[in-house]
Amino acid sequence: MNQAEVTKLISQLKISPPTRLRKFRTPRGPEGRLDTLRKTVTALVKHERLELNRARALEARMYTERLISDAIRYGDCHKTTMEMADYWLIEKQLVHKLFKVLVPRFENYNIACTRIFYVPRNMTDPRYSKAVLELRGNPYPSLVRDTSSNKNLIHNILLEEAKKAYRTKKYAEIAAKIDAVESTVGLENPTTTESDGNK
Amino acid sequence: MRLNSLYRCLSPKIPTTHLNIRRFLSLGPEEYQRQSEIFISEQKRQRESLGRIEKIDIQYEGPPENCNFVMNKNISTPYDCAKHLGEKFKNGSVVALLNKNHLWHMHKPLPDSCILELLHYQIPNPHVVNKVFWRTCSFLLGAVVSDAFKENVEVHLHSFPSPSVKSGSFVYDVQLNLDNWDPTKTELKVLSLEFIKFCQKEQTIEYLDVDKNIALEIFKNNPHKTKQIPDIAAHNGDKITLFKVGPHIDISRGPMLPNTNHLGRVTVTNVIKLNTDIEGSPVYRFQGVALPKVINLNHFAYGLIEERGKILNAGRIPNDHGTLNEDNSFVAQVN
Amino acid sequence: MSLSSLIYRLTGTLRTVERAFLLVLNGKYPPDNFRLCLDQLQPQENWNNSQINSHKGILEQILGDGFLFAVPKHRRTIEKRLKRKYGDPEYHMKILLPNKKLQVCNVCGDDHEPKTLCPTCYKKVIEETRAMQDAIQNELKLEPVEQEVVVMYEGEKDSKPEEFWKGKRIVEMEKPRPQWFSDNLLQKTTQKGAETSDVKPSNLG
Numbered sequence: 244m245n246q247a248e249v250t251k252l253i254s255q256l257k258i259s260p261p262t263r264l265r266k267f268r269t270p271r272g273p274e275g276r277l278d279t280l281r282k283t284v285t286a287l288v289k290h291e292r293l294e295l296n297r298a299r300a301l302e303a304r305m306y307t308e309r310l311i312s313d314a315i316r317y318g319d320c321h322k323t324t325m326e327m328a329d330y331w332l333i334e335k336q337l338v339h340k341l342f343k344v345l346v347p348r349f350e351n352y353n354i355a356c357t358r359i360f361y362v363p364r365n366m367t368d369p370r371y372s373k374a375v376l377e378l379r380g381n382p383y384p385s386l387v388r389d390t391s392s393n394k395n396l397i398h399n400i401l402l403e404e405a406k407k408a409y410r411t412k413k414y415a416e417i418a419a420k421i422d423a424v425e426s427t428v429g430l431e432n433p434t435t436t437e438s439d440g441n442k
Numbered sequence: 443m444r445l446n447s448l449y450r451c452l453s454p455k456i457p458t459t460h461l462n463i464r465r466f467l468s469l470g471p472e473e474y475q476r477q478s479e480i481f482i483s484e485q486k487r488q489r490e491s492l493g494r495i496e497k498i499d500i501q502y503e504g505p506p507e508n509c510n511f512v513m514n515k516n517i518s519t520p521y522d523c524a525k526h527l528g529e530k531f532k533n534g535s536v537v538a539l540l541n542k543n544h545l546w547h548m549h550k551p552l553p554d555s556c557i558l559e560l561l562h563y564q565i566p567n568p569h570v571v572n573k574v575f576w577r578t579c580s581f582l583l584g585a586v587v588s589d590a591f592k593e594n595v596e597v598h599l600h601s602f603p604s605p606s607v608k609s610g611s612f613v614y615d616v617q618l619n620l621d622n623w624d625p626t627k628t629e630l631k632v633l634s635l636e637f638i639k640f641c642q643k644e645q646t647i648e649y650l651d652v653d654k655n656i657a658l659e660i661f662k663n664n665p666h667k668t669k670q671i672p673d674i675a676a677h678n679g680d681k682i683t684l685f686k687v688g689p690h691i692d693i694s695r696g697p698m699l700p701n702t703n704h705l706g707r708v709t710v711t712n713v714i715k716l717n718t719d720i721e722g723s724p725v726y727r728f729q730g731v732a733l734p735k736v737i738n739l740n741h742f743a744y745g746l747i748e749e750r751g752k753i754l755n756a757g758r759i760p761n762d763h764g765t766l767n768e769d770n771s772f773v774a775q776v777n
Numbered sequence: 778m779s780l781s782s783l784i785y786r787l788t789g790t791l792r793t794v795e796r797a798f799l800l801v802l803n804g805k806y807p808p809d810n811f812r813l814c815l816d817q818l819q820p821q822e823n824w825n826n827s828q829i830n831s832h833k834g835i836l837e838q839i840l841g842d843g844f845l846f847a848v849p850k851h852r853r854t855i856e857k858r859l860k861r862k863y864g865d866p867e868y869h870m871k872i873l874l875p876n877k878k879l880q881v882c883n884v885c886g887d888d889h890e891p892k893t894l895c896p897t898c899y900k901k902v903i904e905e906t907r908a909m910q911d912a913i914q915n916e917l918k919l920e921p922v923e924q925e926v927v928v929m930y931e932g933e934k935d936s937k938p939e940e941f942w943k944g945k946r947i948v949e950m951e952k953p954r955p956q957w958f959s960d961n962l963l964q965k966t967t968q969k970g971a972e973t974s975d976v977k978p979s980n981l982g
Contacts, residue, residue, distance in 0.1 A: 382928045
């Protein structure tokens, strides 16, 4: 069987999943683990930004990504997707949000739709490291300063100049090509015009 | 420091007549020694001539909090103020801004009470900082080039045009007694490595204002600088601003970076022969690109920048007359 | 065999008992095995008798009433002792060490560990976020969410064109927009901040 086809059966995530899933210590076993993650995924879709323990944030991120990418891929008329949405979103008003708000928002993204930041450790109890998990495009103030969009930073200026130089080179090439074509056409044309003139 | 590979590549082309005039060259340890001695003695003299120490009140504005420093007049520098703020400010500040309008070299003594701000690379509007960075890169390129060749290659630094990041590369114009030298990839790589090694020495860039005569004495073996000095002095109140990094001294309006360790990635991208009417040996334009250490860029994007830096820089090409011009780096750049 | 050994052991025991009695009668201390039973025989005042004390061994003179704890049998090497005391630099150091891996925030100048957010800036943002989340949840309640939510601060209604608010669920915050929080999320925070703070109070008044 063709391997390339198999990889397209599920949607490819834009984050790199770990090789092994994390076990959360619960007395209810694997179901308990999924229950805790369901709560987190529901809360993330509801609030769009959460502060969590680092392991929980990293784990919940994968399930959220999968849920949203499936919703984008299949839409709300797909039975399995709807079942998954029903399972992962405990509060049912959020199923509407998933298909009517998040799908249009992330449809054209070519990057992951969640984002994770590590929160500074509390130095009085540095054992637990926390993280902030958020959906992109949320209405809250940004957690980091945007450095890439500042056109005045030195590397951005240099890259802009490199882009300009590349474009002028390409335009020159295209112009040269057009000139070459025109000259060949022009070589043919004069003979006709001359013949016309002679007539 | 001598480049064996460069020497090997270049030595067959070198005319034997130039070997006889080695003692007139502007390079070599003796020349560096002589220049440094004059510089240091003048620095010492200026420091001693201060006399009684007066106090000035510096108002610092910016993170972590606004505060006041009581510093010594004409002795304390913005760098000393940054030392009080912490190690990160000491190492990360690029240039000082006095009274919100005047850029000030970090190692230049403060003459009067003022409002002080310290600028870094990631301020919202960093074009002044970029200019300082680019100018320092040109200056350091001069330092590297003047030391990179074997002694039988005559090197005379000419000048560098006004720093412009938009031109895609920083530049130093140098007169070399090599006819039609077309550098190979290896030679450029060696030059880049020399540049990196030079930056890794973490040398402070010192500042000194000197009289015209002292400047002429320092640059007496450089025909171009000797010509330029009277013009510059006439426009600058008979003073010449000198910068010194390691053994190398150069004229520039400044300001510069406080230390060479600010430079992260550095590449000498190209050396192009210029068409000028300067008499003597041909003038070559050394071009390079660099990024500050705090700005991380992936190698692909940096490769694009390097490619761009190979194109001949559009900066003003030096000629025999009229060294003083709007875009010449020696002219005052108030920014 | 067994009989002879029994006789041998009996005679041995008798001999020791006899020796113990002899010692006691001579005013000396009995051997260990019989101390408990013989302690009762000793009159109390005899213990304080200097004559008897002088007959005691040096160890008893020093210890008096005390007793000995268990003590280490073997010397512990200096490396192990130091590791117990200060920890191991490869694994866990018990002493306090300066953290040299720190970065400075470009906005507030606070130190923080690399790859983490700046604590002061983060605190500011997360507090505002929580306030906004509360406001949004108070507004939305349990209805199905079908529109994008936009947060509108006090006095911002007129600052944007009608089209901006169209098709969006508006949640109002009953306070002016913080100075550091740019209203245009696509722009730098520092650029717009000063402007908005100036404009808003005039709009209110």
